[in-house]
Amino acid sequence: MNDLFTDHTDASLLAASERDPNAFAELYGRYAERIHVYFRRRTGDDSAALDLTAETFAQAWLVRGRFADRAGGSAAPWLFGIARNALLMSIRRGSIERRASQRLGIRERLDREPATVAPDDTWADGADELLEALPPSQRDAVRLRVLEELEYEQIAGALGTSSAAARVRVHRGLSALRAHLSVTKETL
Amino acid sequence: MPMFDRLSPELAELGDALHSAVAADLARTRSAAGAGLAVGGARPRSRSRLRAMARSATRTRRRIAVTVAVLVVAVPGAAVAANALLSPSQVAGGLAQGTLALLGTHPTCTTVQAGVEYHCVLQSAPSNQGGPAANQWLNTVEPSVGADKHVNGGCRAQNQAGTDWECYLGQAAVTQKIIGQGFLGAYSPSPGVG
Numbered sequence: 096m097n098d099l100f101t102d103h104t105d106a107s108l109l110a111a112s113e114r115d116p117n118a119f120a121e122l123y124g125r126y127a128e129r130i131h132v133y134f135r136r137r138t139g140d141d142s143a144a145l146d147l148t149a150e151t152f153a154q155a156w157l158v159r160g161r162f163a164d165r166a167g168g169s170a171a172p173w174l175f176g177i178a179r180n181a182l183l184m185s186i187r188r189g190s191i192e193r194r195a196s197q198r199l200g201i202r203e204r205l206d207r208e209p210a211t212v213a214p215d216d217t218w219a220d221g222a223d224e225l226l227e228a229l230p231p232s233q234r235d236a237v238r239l240r241v242l243e244e245l246e247y248e249q250i251a252g253a254l255g256t257s258s259a260a261a262r263v264r265v266h267r268g269l270s271a272l273r274a275h276l277s278v279t280k281e282t283l
Numbered sequence: 284m285p286m287f288d289r290l291s292p293e294l295a296e297l298g299d300a301l302h303s304a305v306a307a308d309l310a311r312t313r314s315a316a317g318a319g320l321a322v323g324g325a326r327p328r329s330r331s332r333l334r335a336m337a338r339s340a341t342r343t344r345r346r347i348a349v350t351v352a353v354l355v356v357a358v359p360g361a362a363v364a365a366n367a368l369l370s371p372s373q374v375a376g377g378l379a380q381g382t383l384a385l386l387g388t389h390p391t392c393t394t395v396q397a398g399v400e401y402h403c404v405l406q407s408a409p410s411n412q413g414g415p416a417a418n419q420w421l422n423t424v425e426p427s428v429g430a431d432k433h434v435n436g437g438c439r440a441q442n443q444a445g446t447d448w449e450c451y452l453g454q455a456a457v458t459q460k461i462i463g464q465g466f467l468g469a470y471s472p473s474p475g476v477g
Contacts, residue, residue, distance in 0.1 A: 116306040123301055124287055127294045145293055152301050156308070160469075163424060163460045199308060204300035207293075227419075 104168030109159050119159075122170065123152055130178050137182060137218045142210035146191050149205075151178045153195035167253040171243035172235075185214040233268030240265045369429075374401045374450055377427035378438050381471070384409040384445075385425065392450065399455045403438065405446040420445030424461040426471065427452075434469045437461030 100108060100121040111118035130151055134144035154177050155170075166172050185192040191210055196202060202209065226234055232254070239250045250261040287295040369377075371392040378392070379385045389406035409420065420440040427450055429435040437456035441447040451459050457467055 112305070113309075116302055116309055119305050120287075120298060120302045123298050124290065127287070127290055127298060131294055141293075145297060148294070149297055149301070153304075156301075156305055160463060160466050161424070161426070163463070165460060199301075199304040201297075201300050201304050204303055205296060207296075 105170035106162070106164040106168045109162050109170060112156075112159065119156060122155075126171065126174055127152070130174065133175065133178055134182065138212070138214075140210060140212045142207075143191055143212045143214075145207075146193060146196075146210045147178070147181055147185065149196045149201050150181045150192050150194075153199045153201055154181065156199065157195050166239070166243075167249065169239075169243060169245070169253070172238060175238070182218060186216060186218055189214060229268050229271060233264050233271065236261055236264035237268035241269075369398065369435075369452065371401055373430070374427065374436075374452070375403055377429055377435060378403055378425070378448060378450055380428040380432075381434070381438070382409075382425040386410070388446075390448070395449075399452060401450045401452075403448040403450050405448070407446075409445040418443045418445075426462055426466065427456075428471045432471055434462065434466055434471050436467075 100111065100118050103111065103118070103121070105122060105125070108118045108122045112122070127148060131144050131148045134147040135141060138144050138147070151174065155174060158177075162170065162173055181192045191212075191214060193202070193209070226237060229237065235254060236250055239245045239253055240247075245253070247258045247261045247265075250265070251258040254261060254264075256264075287298040290298060371394055375390040375392040378390050379388060385405070387407070388409055390403045391406070392401040392403040394400075395402055421443045423440045423445065425438050425440075426434045427436045427438055436450060436452035437459070438448040438450035439459070439461055441449055450456075451461060453467065456462050457464050
């Protein structure tokens, strides 16, 4: 990875990527693993998860001009939003969404066959829908803590509240999710 | 080429492919922008709507750099005047033209602050063409596009169904963090996706 960008926020990486592709590579390095895990847990298929990860970052590149920094410089909520849409679009279309990665020409640069598994309705099962049902303050706090792995002080900064209040929101949100998720393939 | 040491071999390979594709895309953008300037601003033919929107933002910044000396005084006043001249129905048209999923939704807008803020209600819910899944529109932001096919502002969904929008024109859309400064004024020949 390029050390030049290690201190940059995600937002400044996206801005810098207009001039330097290494900036976008740094962003990829930060989030690829988590995005891939997100897809693998839902699809249960490594190859499908890899294709959807490619699609997520290809879409992120193509719509980077529309990124708006609303989380203290972090691109995590934006990236996971793109990931979630790619997953839901795949389920709706009955085939893995690959339009953006094809446009960018990523497929021909990879030495592997595309996934052949068909999207399944169960891919959408899990915490996402329950997360959406949480009150917005709890939902945002849980997202920042669980998906973005931010410290409570950072969450407080992003949400404009105190660290203690952020901790309470995360606790309440997770408690509500646990109450619903008695049987799930994902543990928050 | 960047090194993705911490990633699995598969993700590292994908990272390399992505880096290569992004570098090629940037090179194409620069080349196209350069060609455009050389022939007096003629725009290269776009290969996709999404890429065209991203490229046009870059081109716009270049054009601004070239003409800033002339426009530095005239633009702010002209922009405000142009926005103030827009009727609510023109704002409604701009919302529908900015995003593929909003085409044919027949928005109706009312003025909150003339030339700045408008409240818009769609007659029918957005389609699923490139937008969020049904009932997941809350806080989604979309650009609005003027009759001259340039981004003139942006709108934010106020409900999950995507039928209720708050739209801002010009700099107000940037202030509201709906669109970036570089995107305002970008050439957008067709509704965007995503």
